[in-house]
Amino acid sequence: MQEKMHLAIVGGGASGLIAAITASKICKQTKKITIFEGALRVGRKLLATGNGRCNLTNIHASAKHYHGDTRFIEAILRTYPPQRVIQYFEELGLLCKEEAEGRIYPYSLQSATVLDVLRFNAEELQVEMICDCPIHKIQSQDGKFLLENHQQQIFIADKVILATGGKASPQLGSAENGYILAKQLGHTVTPLYPALTILRTPPEYVKALKGMRSHVTATLKCNGKAIRHEKGEVQFTEQGLSGICMFQFSRHVAHSIANKQKITVLLDFMPEYSVSAIVNHLNHAVNLFPHLPAPEILKGFINKKIGEAVVKTAVPHSKEILAKQLTKSDFKSIANAVKQFSFPCIGVADWKQAQVTAGGVSLSQLNSSLESKIHKGLYFSGELLNIDGDCGGYNLNWAWISGITAGKAAAKSLCHKDKARVPTT
Ligand SMILES: Cc1cc2nc3c(=O)[nH]c(=O)nc-3n(C[C@H](O)[C@H](O)[C@H](O)COP(=O)(O)OP(=O)(O)OC[C@H]3O[C@@H](n4cnc5c(N)ncnc54)[C@H](O)[C@@H]3O)c2cc1C
The missing domain is CATH 3.50.50.60 (FAD/NAD(P)-binding domain)
Structure with a gap:
């Protein structure tokens, strides 16, 4: 029946x-x-x-x-x-x-x-x-x-x-x-x-930062054009970038990558500070701690591991020098990297995590x-x-x-x- x-x-x-x-x-x-x-x-x-x-x-x-x-x-x-x-x-x-x-x-x-x-x-x-x-x-x-x-x-x-x-x-x-x-x-x-999931980056970009968290302002760029901004906490995972602000980007990332577009996420680790304010603080820090290994110069500013990654990316030879050997141009590069640390995206996590x-x-x-x-x-x-x-x-x-x-x-x-x-x- x-x-x-x-x-x-x-x-x-x-x-x-x-x-x-x-x-x-x-x-x-x-x-x-x-x-x-x-x-x-x-x-x-x-x-x-x-x-x-x-x-x-x-x-x-x-x-x-x-x-x-x-x-x-x-x-x-x-x-x-x-x-x-x-x-x-x-x-x-x-x-x-x-x-x-x-x-x-x-x-x-x-x-x-x-x-x-x-x-x-x-x-x-x-x-x-x-x-x-x-x-x-x-x-x-x-x-x-x-x-x-x-x-x-x-x-x-x-x-x-x-x-x-x-x-x-x-x-x-x-x-x-x-x-x-x-x-x-x-x-x-x-x-x-x-959607509403983790953004995947090449593993070498996040490996050293796994488990770290930071409050950021984040910008999503598609083919070089900023398409969305978010504020919030980013979490670094084995696969890439997590946290609500990254989740908000994920639908755009998944769609853009499927359409062969180039996606980059820029993180500003000190949104309240301008580049010149960060340069001034770097000057002060170098005067206080001239003998510190250069990669540690952001220690008093942001998360230690993130700070080291930022300095090493901005000044590749920083591993071999002391803080007092950083030049004015290095200060500028570091401050710029603090404000616009860039991660290429290669996709989003699988359906299970969405x-x-x-x-x-x-x-x-x-x-x-x-x-x-x-x-x-x-x-x-x-x-x-x-x-x-x-x-x-x-x-x-x-x-x-x-x-x-x-x-x-x-x-x-x-x-x-x-x-x-x-x-x-
Ligand atoms: C972990 C997690 C946390 C979330 N947290 C939030 C949150 O806090 N706030 C928020 O706004 N959103 C949240 N979401 C999203 C939200 O849960 C979904 O968008 C919402 O449940 C969609 O409602 P729906 O009724 O369309 O689908 P569902 O709630 O998925 O219900 C669909 C139902 O259809 C049944 N079904 C499917 N196919 C068939 C079929 N052929 N025959 C009979 N039954 C079938 C399924 O078993 C299921 O019970 C979350 C999602 C997840 C996975």
């Missing part, structure tokens, strides 16, 4: 759960709404977000924090600004608090509570959640959708929301089959890149309700789409607001059908 439902939501992550809740509320529980989740439980990735604290939105959410195909983001953010998202969660029974840089967390600081609140609401609203049921195939037939799971069971739905997430962090259950489903239905998927996917289902084949222009009644939401956000709560924010948008549109069209069927007297 083929099971029938009004709305099938494929994927029980952040976006699918909120889409189901929104739709069920609008339909006042008069419609059968089913979530198909491939994993044993819904919301597994949510538990890992924000280091287990779930940075669920950001008070500064605006179009400039989103990348990819952002054609609908302004309109959707206008309808669901971050204050509305926070209020929506309060209505669902979750209290939130604001931390640094406008990041919003659950008041409990536990991601498990966000998932609990979503699950409890879905259960109360009679949303059916079928877990361990990956959908492998979807077909559109006579205005309905036939969904087939891994055991060749068929489900028939009036409307479908695809909310299968992205490709990042496969160890948390991400898979590529959402993209395959979209393609089966005639939708275009743009190239996929790992937090999100850049690229995805093209928005050009959707309308502003995130409904397919190819198949009426088919909607998309979340990371599956070709839109990705900065680090700071912007990706979950997109998962919520796109899920609400798709859930609302699907429910309205289901309820609209009922109204049309009511006979007029």
Whole structure:
């Protein structure tokens, strides 16, 4: 027997759960709404977000924090600004608090509570959640959708929301089959890149600095042109450069390297100081410590190991001389290197280390309700789409607001059908 439902939501992550809740509320529980989740439980990735604290939105959410195909983001953010998202969660029974840089967390600081609140609401609203049921195939037939799971069971739905997430962090259950489903239905998927991840540099550039951290202003250069600036802490790893400010660059790096562009990251280790101020401090340091090995002259300024690497790069023969042998031109070279220490990038870390996917289902084949222009009644939401956000709560924010948008549109069209069927007297 083929099971029938009004709305099938494929994927029980952040976006699918909120889409189901929104739709069920609008339909006042008069419609059968089913979530198909491939994993044993819904919301597994949510538990890992924000280091287990779930940075669920950001008070500064605006179009400039989103990348990819952002054609609908302004309109959707206008309808669901971050204050509305926070209020929506309060209505669902979750209290939130604001931390640094406008990041919003659950008041409990536990991601498990966000998932609990979503699950409890879905259960109360009679949303059916079928877990361990990956959908492998979807077909559109006579205005309905036939969904087939891994055991060749068929489900028939009036409307479908695809909310299968992205490709990042496969160890948390991400898979590529959402993209395959979209393609089966005639939708275009743009190239996929790992984003919010480590930038890879040639190993010799970071080997000596592994484990070091420093507060910097960083500039991302593509083919010699500065395209983005960030402030924050950079961490040196075996593979390259890590830290939130490097994560923010990663989508551009992955995309540019794939398109054979030359990428360089410049780090300013003393953003508050000008080159001439650093030269003055170097003069003073050399007067105080003339017999210090030259590579150690930045010891009183910045991280010791980073300082040595900077001096050795700026003045290659510095290993053989004392501080008092540094010339005025060496001071200038060192100060310049402190302000613009350059790292070539050769790529980004693999999918396992990425937090999100850049690229995805093209928005050009959707309308502003995130409904397919190819198949009426088919909607998309979340990371599956070709839109990705900065680090700071912007990706979950997109998962919520796109899920609400798709859930609302699907429910309205289901309820609209009922109204049309009511006979007029
Ligand atoms: C370690 C980590 C930390 C993060 N921290 C943050 C953070 O603090 N703040 C932030 O904004 N963002 C964060 N993100 C990003 C954020 O988690 C995602 O962008 C967001 O979860 C996307 O929501 P989604 O519903 O689109 O996809 P998901 O949450 O990935 O949910 C998709 C669901 O679909 C299921 N599925 C897939 N294919 C099928 C199928 N064929 N059939 C049935 N089910 C299927 C999957 O099992 C999964 O449960 C983090 C990501 C990672 C990996």
